[in-house]
Amino acid sequence: MSATTSRLAALVKRRETSVALAVIVVIVIATLFNSNFAFGSDGFRNLLLTPSILVLLAIAQAVVVITRNIDLSVSAVLGLSAYATGRMFTDWPGAPTILVIVLGILLGTGLGVINGLLVSVAKVPALVITLGTLYIYRGIDIAWAGSTRINASDLPSDFTAIGTGSLFGIPWLTVIALIAFAVLAYYLGYARSGRDLYAIGSNPDAAELYGLPVARRVFGTFVISGTLSGIAGVMYAARYATVSATAGSGMELDSVAAAVIGGVAIFGGSGTVLGAALGAVLLSTINRALPTVGIQDFWQQAVVGALIIGAIVLDRVLYTRAQRALTKERQSSSSEREGARS
Amino acid sequence: MTIPDTPPVLELRDVRKTFGSVVALDSGSLALSPGSIHALVGENGAGKSTLVKVIAGVHRRDSGSVTLAGSEVDFGSTADAKDAGIAVIYQEPTLFPDLTVAENVFMGRHPVRAGGAIDRHVMNEQTSALFERLGVSIDPSRQALGLSIADQQILEIAKAISLDARVLVMDEPTAALSGIEVKRLFTIARALRDEGRGIIFISHRFDEIFDLCDTVTVMRDGAYISTHNIDDVTPAEIVTRMVGRDVDTLFPKTEGTQPGDVVLSVENLGSPGTFSGITFTVREREIVGLAGLVGAGRSEIARAIFGIDDYASGVVRIDGNMLAKGNPRKAIAAGIGLVPEDRRQQGLIVDMSVARNMTLVIRRSLAKWGLMSSRSEYDRAHDGAAKLRVKAGSLESDAGTMSGGNQQKVVLAKWLATNPRLLIVDEPTRGIDVGTKAEVHRLLDELAQEGMAILMISSELPEVLGMSDRVLVVREGRLTAEFSRDEATSEAVMTAATRTEEAA
Numbered sequence: 146m147s148a149t150t151s152r153l154a155a156l157v158k159r160r161e162t163s164v165a166l167a168v169i170v171v172i173v174i175a176t177l178f179n180s181n182f183a184f185g186s187d188g189f190r191n192l193l194l195t196p197s198i199l200v201l202l203a204i205a206q207a208v209v210v211i212t213r214n215i216d217l218s219v220s221a222v223l224g225l226s227a228y229a230t231g232r233m234f235t236d237w238p239g240a241p242t243i244l245v246i247v248l249g250i251l252l253g254t255g256l257g258v259i260n261g262l263l264v265s266v267a268k269v270p271a272l273v274i275t276l277g278t279l280y281i282y283r284g285i286d287i288a289w290a291g292s293t294r295i296n297a298s299d300l301p302s303d304f305t306a307i308g309t310g311s312l313f314g315i316p317w318l319t320v321i322a323l324i325a326f327a328v329l330a331y332y333l334g335y336a337r338s339g340r341d342l343y344a345i346g347s348n349p350d351a352a353e354l355y356g357l358p359v360a361r362r363v364f365g366t367f368v369i370s371g372t373l374s375g376i377a378g379v380m381y382a383a384r385y386a387t388v389s390a391t392a393g394s395g396m397e398l399d400s401v402a403a404a405v406i407g408g409v410a411i412f413g414g415s416g417t418v419l420g421a422a423l424g425a426v427l428l429s430t431i432n433r434a435l436p437t438v439g440i441q442d443f444w445q446q447a448v449v450g451a452l453i454i455g456a457i458v459l460d461r462v463l464y465t466r467a468q469r470a471l472t473k474e475r476q477s478s479s480s481e482r483e484g485a486r487s
Numbered sequence: 488m489t490i491p492d493t494p495p496v497l498e499l500r501d502v503r504k505t506f507g508s509v510v511a512l513d514s515g516s517l518a519l520s521p522g523s524i525h526a527l528v529g530e531n532g533a534g535k536s537t538l539v540k541v542i543a544g545v546h547r548r549d550s551g552s553v554t555l556a557g558s559e560v561d562f563g564s565t566a567d568a569k570d571a572g573i574a575v576i577y578q579e580p581t582l583f584p585d586l587t588v589a590e591n592v593f594m595g596r597h598p599v600r601a602g603g604a605i606d607r608h609v610m611n612e613q614t615s616a617l618f619e620r621l622g623v624s625i626d627p628s629r630q631a632l633g634l635s636i637a638d639q640q641i642l643e644i645a646k647a648i649s650l651d652a653r654v655l656v657m658d659e660p661t662a663a664l665s666g667i668e669v670k671r672l673f674t675i676a677r678a679l680r681d682e683g684r685g686i687i688f689i690s691h692r693f694d695e696i697f698d699l700c701d702t703v704t705v706m707r708d709g710a711y712i713s714t715h716n717i718d719d720v721t722p723a724e725i726v727t728r729m730v731g732r733d734v735d736t737l738f739p740k741t742e743g744t745q746p747g748d749v750v751l752s753v754e755n756l757g758s759p760g761t762f763s764g765i766t767f768t769v770r771e772r773e774i775v776g777l778a779g780l781v782g783a784g785r786s787e788i789a790r791a792i793f794g795i796d797d798y799a800s801g802v803v804r805i806d807g808n809m810l811a812k813g814n815p816r817k818a819i820a821a822g823i824g825l826v827p828e829d830r831r832q833q834g835l836i837v838d839m840s841v842a843r844n845m846t847l848v849i850r851r852s853l854a855k856w857g858l859m860s861s862r863s864e865y866d867r868a869h870d871g872a873a874k875l876r877v878k879a880g881s882l883e884s885d886a887g888t889m890s891g892g893n894q895q896k897v898v899l900a901k902w903l904a905t906n907p908r909l910l911i912v913d914e915p916t917r918g919i920d921v922g923t924k925a926e927v928h929r930l931l932d933e934l935a936q937e938g939m940a941i942l943m944i945s946s947e948l949p950e951v952l953g954m955s956d957r958v959l960v961v962r963e964g965r966l967t968a969e970f971s972r973d974e975a976t977s978e979a980v981m982t983a984a985t986r987t988e989e990a991a
Contacts (some may be wrong), residue, residue: 156558158697356566414585471633
């Protein structure tokens with residue numbers, strides 16, 4: 146097999162490819178039912194816009210999950226950042242938009258720092274810590290917002306323009322999500338510290354013995370996750386222009402689902418942000434497509450559930466097969482050498 | 488006692504390490520010369536592992552001094568030790584299975600392009616070059632998942648070389664290797680020695696130590712005992728220093744017992760691709776040794792007899808009654824006990840207490856109305872522990888916290904509680920220190936004397952020869968030879984185990 150065909154074969158086998166194909170299939174089917182789905186005046190725009198916020202949370206989740214941790218608080222960080230951004234505009238008229246955006250994002254960073262410290266210094270499992278901070282952050286949000294909400298009229302137009310505007314036909318929010326994705330993809334693929342994250346998730350004990358700065362790296366992933374959730378919060382406020390205390394509720398599980406569907410191993414060590422991002426696109430697109438093809442609302446959850454279980458079963462099967470194949474490959478190549486020697 | 492004249496590359500003096508009130512290392516000392524392979528021996532619990540972990544930067548010493556190439560060092564982390572040129576190959580491989588082989592070698596030190604991006608092409612090439620030097624061909628871009636233990640160790644060595652380590656510590660590297668793999672490892676170790684690196688080699692196998700090492704340091708009870716030039720000592724002398732008393736004989740086998748009735752009879756047992764045509768018997772008061780190379784199919788035969796694995800053809804009889812295949816519960820009921828090769832994975836439930844482990848198989852008979860009391864468990868375990876002299880702080884402590892030797896005794900106690908007719912022991916003393924080894928051997932002998940039939944699988948030739956009444960040799964899934972105790976010599980057994988058939 147030539148290098149090109151083997152590379153092609155490897156590409157076909159990758160999870161990212163099959164998820165991307167699934168997205169296309171969903172779009173094609175939905176478009177057959179209703180041509181507005183992809184080609185309508187807003188169709189193409191919505192195709193790009195709808196997944197943007199979930200993409201950010203999914204890649205945030207992927208970075209954390211790759212290290213064999215989890216961040217369940219992403220949705221609450223999103224909610225708190227979104228509300229804080231809105232409140233800054235209402236309580237502080239005339240504030241420079243860019244400053245408010247930065248502060249909104251930094252709030253997310255700060256909340257991520259708290260998660261990171263609790264997980265890496267106090268050494269409590271991330272599942273427990275972030276489940277706790279999920280409630281705490283959301284609780285603060287609810288206590289602060291009460292039953293009030295931020296309305297579009299409270300927000301300056303240059304801010305809401307981010308949610309509605311576009312660059313060369315691509316919505317700004319999508320551009321932001323793409324930039325964040327590209328930076329993280331490069332970091333995880335080509336930076337030494339990014340590769341550390343895979344090593345830590347693959348075998349935490351070995352990473353410790355190897356002398357990798359495990360605690361520092363894990364702390365870092367929570368800061369990244371918090372920051373991305375903060376960006377997602379600001380984007381949420383810009384896009385919907387109405388923010389209540391429940392903004393983003395439930396998205397923590399969507400983000401985990403997107404990462405898992407996209408091939409990020411739930412026990413760490415493997416997966417890419419590309420997969421997680423595509424997983425998020427698939428989930429959002431399915432959610433939007435189901436009503437179009439006439440499937441009732443309550444089935445949507447079941448479809449997502451089936452996708453998650455399918456993805457995990459697929460992972461397990463592929464892992465076992467890969468292990469067997471890799472063992473066999475090694476054995477046959479050694480015996481060839483033994484044979485050649487004698 | 489002669490110590491080479493060259494100044495040591497690594498020297499430890501009176502290193503002490505305590506964990507709370509437990510003294511893990513009392514006064515460890517070692518002087519490693521460059522260009523030397525230095526054996527570190529001692530019973531399990533003698534403090535070797537703690538000493539290694541101090542060298543590796545895993546633990547920080549409480550007192551004493553460590554000097555590397557003449558200057559005092561105090562490593563706060565394994566990264567510090569690595570930077571200083573110390574590489575440690577641990578007993579348990581420390582790889583990242585999801586990453587490629589090359590990345591495992593270069594983790595944290597990837598070759599980078601200008602701008603800091605990892606250069607995978609260069610990384611793979613450098614890894615290939617390392618493997619070429621070591622005389623192995625492993626594809627650097629494949630995943631580490633699925634590599635054999637031997638390959639994993641080669642990878643660890645490649646890592647150490649790429650670090651240009653001055654000091655290389657190998658903690659029982661041969662425990663899971665076959666004969667050929669051990670040879671390859673030794674060739675590499677000698678090459679590294681000739682480059683002037685210092686190697687610390689920890690092993691329980693004396694033949695290997697005398698084959699490979701030039702110096703040996705003995706430790707006992709967390710303290711330094713002595714250092715010898717390898718040519719000036721005999722294994723017996725080293726053993727004496729290790730245990731602090733004379734071990735008159737390593738293999739306390741009662742000679743000249745007459746075996747009784749046939750307990751186990753195996754006829755024409757076969758499983759495609761694994762073994763075929765296996766026929767043998769084991770009688771009362773008899774220890775039958777099953778020798779052969781690692782991977783010859785010995786453990787698989789044992790697993791088939793015990794009913795863990797299915798088999799395609801043949802019959803297994805216990806006391807003349809046919810045993811249903813593929814059913815370990817029936818095998819236990821028929822009176823078979825199996826002490827597996829891998830204690831931690833298969834022999835014990837490491838997170839459970841010693842007492843509970845010991846009574847695991849007989850839990851049904853201990854239960855009243857389906858409920859068990861800790862009292863009855865504890866009482867039965869206490870009897871077993873006393874009989875086998877299990878040293879556990881308490882029967883309530885987790886089995887995983889005990890030394891290998893004591894763990895093995897717990898596994899034995901577990902099966903002895905069922906009063907088996909036939910005991911199958913797979914590598915009964917792997918990774919066990921000399922003192923406990925002798926105790927396990929004595930115990931096996933006692934059990935045989937009491938009438939039990941014992942089938943012993945072992946890769947250690949001295950053990951097979953020393954303990955067996957009869958020796959069966961397995962090669963590539965077939966029984967190739969049978970020797971009586973008198974006929975069995977190391978040459979005869981090794982020949983039968985390794986001889987390749989013409990046009991097989």
